[in-house]
Amino acid sequence: MSPVEEDPSLKDMYDELITNRNYAMTEKIEGFLKTDKNYFVVVGAGHVIGEEGIVALLRKKAYRVSQR
Numbered sequence: 001m002s003p004v005e006e007d008p009s010l011k012d013m014y015d016e017l018i019t020n021r022n023y024a025m026t027e028k029i030e031g032f033l034k035t036d037k038n039y040f041v042v043v044g045a046g047h048v049i050g051e052e053g054i055v056a057l058l059r060k061k062a063y064r065v066s067q068r
Contacts, residue, residue: 022053033063
């Protein structure tokens with residue numbers, strides 16, 4: 001169970017700290033992917049998981065993503 005499921009009053013803070021940043025970071029990463037350069041992107045674990053995590057957001061944009 002996520003913290004937001006346990007305490008719905010945390011939703012606004014969670015969205016500000018995690019979800020909104022996931023969308024912003026996904027856009028930044030997509031910009032990297034449109035260049036001919038190589039990039040190494042590191043994000044915290046909380047930004048990788050879930051339906052609105054960076055991996056899922058990139059996959060929704062038809063990018064092939066693998067986690068190692």
